Amino acid sequence: MLTILIVDDEKLERNGIKFLLNRENEDFQILEAANGKDALGVLAANHVDILFSDVKMPYMNGLELTQQVRELYDDVEIVIFSGYNDFSYAREALRYGVVDYVLKPVDPAEFSKTLARVMENIRTRRERKEQQEQQADYLTKYFLIDYLYTGNTDNARKLEKLLETGDHILDRCVCMILAGAANGFFETEEEHFIGALKDQIQREFYYVNLNSNESLFLFTEKYTDYRGLADTIRQFFLKQFECDCYFAVSELFASWHDMPDVFKKLEKLLEEQFYQPGQHIFLSGADNDVATDASAEDSEIMEQIAHDIQYKDTAHLRQDFGRLEQKYRADKQFSQMYVKFVFSSILKEIYEQMAPSDEKALSKRVDRLYRCRKISDVLDIVSGAVEEFEKCAEEQQGGFRGEVTTVKNYIYHHYGEKEIGPEKLAALVYLSPGYLSAVFKEETGVTLNRFIREVRMNKAKELLENTNMKIAQIAKEVGFSNSSYFCRSFREFFGDSPESCRRGMTDEDALQKVQKP
Numbered sequence: 001m002l003t004i005l006i007v008d009d010e011k012l013e014r015n016g017i018k019f020l021l022n023r024e025n026e027d028f029q030i031l032e033a034a035n036g037k038d039a040l041g042v043l044a045a046n047h048v049d050i051l052f053s054d055v056k057m058p059y060m061n062g063l064e065l066t067q068q069v070r071e072l073y074d075d076v077e078i079v080i081f082s083g084y085n086d087f088s089y090a091r092e093a094l095r096y097g098v099v100d101y102v103l104k105p106v107d108p109a110e111f112s113k114t115l116a117r118v119m120e121n122i123r124t125r126r127e128r129k130e131q132q133e134q135q136a137d138y139l140t141k142y143f144l145i146d147y148l149y150t151g152n153t154d155n156a157r158k159l160e161k162l163l164e165t166g167d168h169i170l171d172r173c174v175c176m177i178l179a180g181a182a183n184g185f186f187e188t189e190e191e192h193f194i195g196a197l198k199d200q201i202q203r204e205f206y207y208v209n210l211n212s213n214e215s216l217f218l219f220t221e222k223y224t225d226y227r228g229l230a231d232t233i234r235q236f237f238l239k240q241f242e243c244d245c246y247f248a249v250s251e252l253f254a255s256w257h258d259m260p261d262v263f264k265k266l267e268k269l270l271e272e273q274f275y276q277p278g279q280h281i282f283l284s285g286a287d288n289d290v291a292t293d294a295s296a297e298d299s300e301i302m303e304q305i306a307h308d309i310q311y312k313d314t315a316h317l318r319q320d321f322g323r324l325e326q327k328y329r330a331d332k333q334f335s336q337m338y339v340k341f342v343f344s345s346i347l348k349e350i351y352e353q354m355a356p357s358d359e360k361a362l363s364k365r366v367d368r369l370y371r372c373r374k375i376s377d378v379l380d381i382v383s384g385a386v387e388e389f390e391k392c393a394e395e396q397q398g399g400f401r402g403e404v405t406t407v408k409n410y411i412y413h414h415y416g417e418k419e420i421g422p423e424k425l426a427a428l429v430y431l432s433p434g435y436l437s438a439v440f441k442e443e444t445g446v447t448l449n450r451f452i453r454e455v456r457m458n459k460a461k462e463l464l465e466n467t468n469m470k471i472a473q474i475a476k477e478v479g480f481s482n483s484s485y486f487c488r489s490f491r492e493f494f495g496d497s498p499e500s501c502r503r504g505m506t507d508e509d510a511l512q513k514v515q516k517p
Contacts, residue, residue: 002122003029003046007039007053007065008081017052020111026119036060040068048076050118055082075125077118081106136162138491140170141208144256145492148216149450151260159256169206170256173218177230178248178266180214180273184418185243187212187485193241200236201229209489211453212480213421214270216263222252230281244280246273251285267447274422274434298324298342309349312393313435321346321386325379339375343382350389403429404443407436408451415455416479422448457493460486464502471498 004021008014014032021028031046033039037059042048051069055062062080069076080101100114143159146152163171179186186209194207206218217233219226230247237243248269250262262284269282301324308317328339344366351362365385372378407425414420422433425448429436440448456478463474475486490498 001027001029002049002119003031004050004052005031005033005039005042005046005048007033007036007051007057007062009034009054009057013054013081016106017111020106020108021115023108024112024115036062036065036068039065040072043069043073043076048073049122050077050079050115052079052081055080077121079114079118135491135496136165138488138497139495140168141492142495144170144208144259145210148260148263149446156257169204169220170218172220173206173256174222174252174254175219175224175226176250176253176259176262176266177217177219177226177233178214178250178263178270179217179233180246180248180270181237181243182213182421182423184212184481185237185241185245186215187480187482189241189243190215190485190488193237196240197233197236201232203229209492211449211489212485214449226250227281227283234280246270246280246282248282249284267441271434271437274432274437302342302345305346306349307432309353309389311430311432311435312353313432313438314390314393315438316434317386318390321383325383328375329379336372336375336378340370340372340378343378344369346382347385350385354389354392403431403436404440407440407448408444411452411455415452415459416477418479418481420452420479453489453493456480457490460490460498461494461501464498465504474498 006014006017008017011034018030021030031042031048033042035057036053039051039053040060043051053062053065057065062082066078066080069078081104082101083104100117102111102114140159140162143155143162146155147159162168190209198205203224204220208216208218210216219229226249230249234245234247237245248266250266253259253262265284269284272279272282301320305317305320305324307313308320324342328342347365347369348362351358351365355361365381369378369381372381406429410425410428411420422437426433426436431439437448440451444451446454460474460478463469463477464471467474469477471487472483475483478486480486480489487498490501494501
């Protein structure tokens with residue numbers, strides 16, 4: 001609804017303008033003032049879109065009012081009313097930014113045309129402002145995402161320039177929650193959940209989509225139970241979209257400048273979803289295993305240890321073995337024979353991977369284990385075998401470069417497949433999804449999801465610059481089922497729209513464009 005202020009010292013004249021406004025097929029809020037001085041008071045207390053003012057009034061005439069309004073409220077559209085004899089005043093008022101004038105007595109048809117022109121000015125200005133704000137937001141996310149992944153100080157400075165223009169939520173953020181999903185959830189449902197989630201959690205947040213399976217939520221409140229908030233978001237996604245997400249919750253940070261280090265910790269933390277599928281929320285700086293150790297069954301831990309050994313995942317092998325070791329060192333209620341059986345099974349798994357043909361060495365180690373008279377000695381024997389396995393796996397570690405190369409080549413040739421992610425790629429090279437993710441990140445410096453997005457976006461850019469394919473076709477070609485999501489992702493990845501990319505605009509051009517007054 002537009003708000004209109006009518007300023008005229010004659011009440012009859014004001015009523016005439018109100019009558020004409022009410023004839024229009026629009027819904028207006030109409031305010032009145034008897035002179036320029038009163039009008040300034042009304043403007044100070046209300047947002048006004050259009051000012052209709054007579055020229056000659058007591059206390060402060062229309063020209064003086066126009067001058068002050070233009071200095072104080074540069075987005076107000078001003079229309080002057082003047083009699084034929086006062087036409088020179090109207091012409092002078094044009095110097096002060098008056099958009100139009102209407103001669104008295106007012107002709108209804110001319111008034112309607114003038115109002116239409118003014119309303120079109122407002123609509124155009126609002127659209128331009130909305131586009132500029134949208135472009136600034138895309139650029140903000142572009143520079144922020146690059147800074148999160150690379151720590152690039154040049155883009156951090158550009159981000160700082162963007163944030164100088166006003167109060168941006170990023171300047172107030174103190175906590176981030178990294179959300180992970182599957183099957184491209186954040187591509188297919190992003191447009192539907194943002195507004196609904198804000199209504200659900202009733203708090204301010206800044207949303208950054210990282211790729212089709214990962215998104216970041218940034219919050220401003222220092223004194224909040226963020227673990228509880230993450231659980232609320234999880235339940236929302238589960239109930240509304242039947243999607244069970246995983247969440248990594250950061251510790252509080254002082255400034256967005258600290259975000260890259262915080263983000264790296266969250267990425268690593270979120271990888272725990274592959275090893276602890278029953279746990280959905282992981283807290284940075286907390287022992288996320290403590291809650292599961294007490295209730296974890298031996299069979300579950302043993303299954304995970306076998307999984308770790310099979311995929312030479314030494315980091316999680318040490319972690320899972322530590323859970324079992326801690327349990328039996330602290331609890332004396334189990335029989336020695338049962339404990340020996342449990343840990344001899346681990347010995348067998350290790351030796352089958354390290355030296356499958358050396359049955360003699362395995363028999364000797366198992367025999368030693370069963371001769372132990374203390375549980376602590378049993379644990380020490382198996383702990384030593386774990387250390388041997390770690391050294392053996394470390395020596396073979398260079399072999400995983402081949403697996404990483406295979407995965408990269410697959411992505412290069414199958415980027416157009418929608419269902420491409422850690423699970424599918426891990427099966428390709430016979431590694432666990434979690435371990436492939438860790439090895440891939442160590443080898444390439446980026447996560448699998450990030451690498452897939454980079455390949456898709458660079459291919460899309462190549463197609464935009466070198467072909468005449470439609471944007472919707474390109475989106476489908478590089479693995480996006482939703483073309484509007486593709487356009488948003490492209491803007492956030494490159495800093496500008498696919499159309500601008502096709503025209504050859506750079507992120508520097510886009511930055512200068514949004515910073516123009």
